[in-house]
Amino acid sequence: MQPEKSLTDTEFIALRDFIYKKTGILFSERNRYLLDARTREILSQARDKNAVSYIRSLCGPGGDPLEVNRLINKVTITETSFFRDPHQIAALTKNVIPEVAARHEQFGSRLLRIWSAGSSSGEEAYTVAILLAEHLKGRLSDWNITIFATDINEDAIEACKAGVYKPYTLRNVPRDLQEKYFLATSDGRFAVRDEIKRLVFAERSSLTDPAACKKYSGVDLILLRNVLIYFTTDAKTAVLQSCYENLRDNGYLFLGQSETAFGINHSFKLVTFVNAFAYKKPLPR
Amino acid sequence: MSKTLRQRIEAIRTYLPPIPGVFAELAQLLHDENVDLRVLGLVIGKDPAMSINVLRIANSAFYGLPNKVKTIEHAVTMLGLKEITGVCMACAAARSFKARTGEQHVDLHAFWLHSVATGVLARTFASRFRVQQQGQAYLAGLLHDIGQLILDRFLHDLYKQVVQLTYDENIPVIEAEVRVLGESHGTVGGWLMDKWQLPPLFSEVATCHHTVSKASEENRLIVATVSLADQIARLRGFGFGGDETGVILEDTEAFRTIQQAQPSMGELDIARFIMDLDRTDFDIASIEEMMNAT
Numbered sequence: 191m192q193p194e195k196s197l198t199d200t201e202f203i204a205l206r207d208f209i210y211k212k213t214g215i216l217f218s219e220r221n222r223y224l225l226d227a228r229t230r231e232i233l234s235q236a237r238d239k240n241a242v243s244y245i246r247s248l249c250g251p252g253g254d255p256l257e258v259n260r261l262i263n264k265v266t267i268t269e270t271s272f273f274r275d276p277h278q279i280a281a282l283t284k285n286v287i288p289e290v291a292a293r294h295e296q297f298g299s300r301l302l303r304i305w306s307a308g309s310s311s312g313e314e315a316y317t318v319a320i321l322l323a324e325h326l327k328g329r330l331s332d333w334n335i336t337i338f339a340t341d342i343n344e345d346a347i348e349a350c351k352a353g354v355y356k357p358y359t360l361r362n363v364p365r366d367l368q369e370k371y372f373l374a375t376s377d378g379r380f381a382v383r384d385e386i387k388r389l390v391f392a393e394r395s396s397l398t399d400p401a402a403c404k405k406y407s408g409v410d411l412i413l414l415r416n417v418l419i420y421f422t423t424d425a426k427t428a429v430l431q432s433c434y435e436n437l438r439d440n441g442y443l444f445l446g447q448s449e450t451a452f453g454i455n456h457s458f459k460l461v462t463f464v465n466a467f468a469y470k471k472p473l474p475r
Numbered sequence: 476m477s478k479t480l481r482q483r484i485e486a487i488r489t490y491l492p493p494i495p496g497v498f499a500e501l502a503q504l505l506h507d508e509n510v511d512l513r514v515l516g517l518v519i520g521k522d523p524a525m526s527i528n529v530l531r532i533a534n535s536a537f538y539g540l541p542n543k544v545k546t547i548e549h550a551v552t553m554l555g556l557k558e559i560t561g562v563c564m565a566c567a568a569a570r571s572f573k574a575r576t577g578e579q580h581v582d583l584h585a586f587w588l589h590s591v592a593t594g595v596l597a598r599t600f601a602s603r604f605r606v607q608q609q610g611q612a613y614l615a616g617l618l619h620d621i622g623q624l625i626l627d628r629f630l631h632d633l634y635k636q637v638v639q640l641t642y643d644e645n646i647p648v649i650e651a652e653v654r655v656l657g658e659s660h661g662t663v664g665g666w667l668m669d670k671w672q673l674p675p676l677f678s679e680v681a682t683c684h685h686t687v688s689k690a691s692e693e694n695r696l697i698v699a700t701v702s703l704a705d706q707i708a709r710l711r712g713f714g715f716g717g718d719e720t721g722v723i724l725e726d727t728e729a730f731r732t733i734q735q736a737q738p739s740m741g742e743l744d745i746a747r748f749i750m751d752l753d754r755t756d757f758d759i760a761s762i763e764e765m766m767n768a769t
């Protein structure tokens with residue numbers, strides 16, 4: 191078998207610049223391998239299998255917007271799973287969710303908003319919904335909960351709306367929770383039960399569009415995990431600023447487990463949990 | 476209540492029971508008349524209980540030294556093989572103080588691991604923050620929670636209520652102690668260290684590791700360093716008890732004290748700093764491995 195063809199430098203730059211212009215997402219040299227892997231199929235179907243001429247065809251007068259969408263959907267797809275990163279899950283379960291819920295109870299407001307930003311196909315948003323349901327036990331229906339799941343990738347948002355998953359993405363879900371919150375489908379997959387599904391509101395949205403981000407304001411918790419790596423420093427600054435503005439006082443932002451907001455945003459307070467970090471919006475002085 | 480508690484603590488005459496793994500290793504080493512005292516010191520230095528036992532004798536009136544003995548190496552060299560063997564034999568008797576089976580008590584292995592982790596991290600931080608008493612940082616970290624061992628061993632019925640409370644309510648252990656006992660393990664550890672005439676640095680670290688601003692100016696930086704090491708040990712998974720609360724480290728007394736002495740701390744990416752402590756995790760894990768092998 192022939193080894194898979196990798197992108198040449200010229201091809202990589204052409205693709206990188208086009209995607210950056212369309213989405214604000216930047217595939218740096220560090221993430222070149224991702225762009226390479228994610229465009230392989232599309233390029234193998236392209237007329238002369240060359241990224242430079244493929245991009246040229248998309249930009250030209252006969253460029254097909256559907257093909258542009260297809261490319262964007264291919265390159266922005268990310269793998270995720272339920273109950274990813276046990277330490278962050280523990281911090282949410284033992285600290286953040288009880289604290290946020292208690293604060294609302296204290297002020298007699300049961301309106302809770304959460305934002306899963308760069309949600310991919312929704313596993314993270316539904317995980318938080320399950321954690322909330324577990325914390326609130328039988329009182330879930332007393333609360334008005336909205337978990338926004340946004341992503342730039344249309345395919346991912348459609349998958350989130352469908353809420354049906356392959357068994358592999360459920361591998362970290364404890365057995366009792368799997369039985370409680372999922373229904374097995376006839377084709378061997380698992381559908382999120384309605385009581386959880388109705389908490390999540392999924393839509394396509396770009397994080398680099400500050401006006402669009404304003405829609406997800408007044409939230410108590412933002413999950414922005416493993417998303418910043420795709421942005422330039424300026425875009426990172428803007429995205430974190432949007433998160434800061436969208437959070438309520440004392441709200442929490444979670445980044446990916448190896449990411450930090452240091453040097454990008456100094457308004458947050460870093461909270462260290464057991465093997466996990468979160469950024470808290472402090473009360474105004 | 477606190478006076479009675481203090482009297483009960485100060486009345487403790489027996490040695491503190493060593494961790495079984497360390498005890499077994501020591502017993503094996505002491506069979507050899509030609510054992511290297513440095514090796515003996517290294518093994519003793521892995522266990523808070525044996526370390527405090529040895530420091531207690533070295534600093535007792537019997538030896539009447541003009542200066543305090545501040546390191547295990549010094550204590551072991553001074554006492555010699557015969558005396559150390561004597562302490563170990565006395566400790567063998569003290570081991571009977573362990574809790575009855577089936578009771579809720581301090582998880583000894585987790586206590587020990589937390590003590591070692593705090594010692595290792597304190598040593599790393601002391602060198603990084605250029606703390607004057609760098610040489611004592613490991614031992615000060617190793618001994619900082621000795622009050623918990625004392626309470627669990629000698630006032631077990633009361634202390635099991637404290638342990639239960641931390642699990643039930645996910646609250647810091649110190650909060651549970653004050654509610655049940657009226658005092659913290661830090662204060663209790665300090666009482667016994669003072670009674671046993673240990674160098675003041677150790678008792679001050681034990682007493683003030685949760686209240687850094689109360690430490691003397693002379694020892695405040697080492698107290699802050701151990702306090703930060705204590706918190707980061709827990710937050711890196713070397714904790715014990717049910718406390719899993721989060722901490723804004725930059726707002727702690729410990730961090731601020733260190734920052735005052737080292738203004739460059741303000742530029743520290745704390746998350747990255749903690750993530751990058753893998754090397755110390757490795758040191759801690761290798762000590763644990765040695766323990767499990769015995």
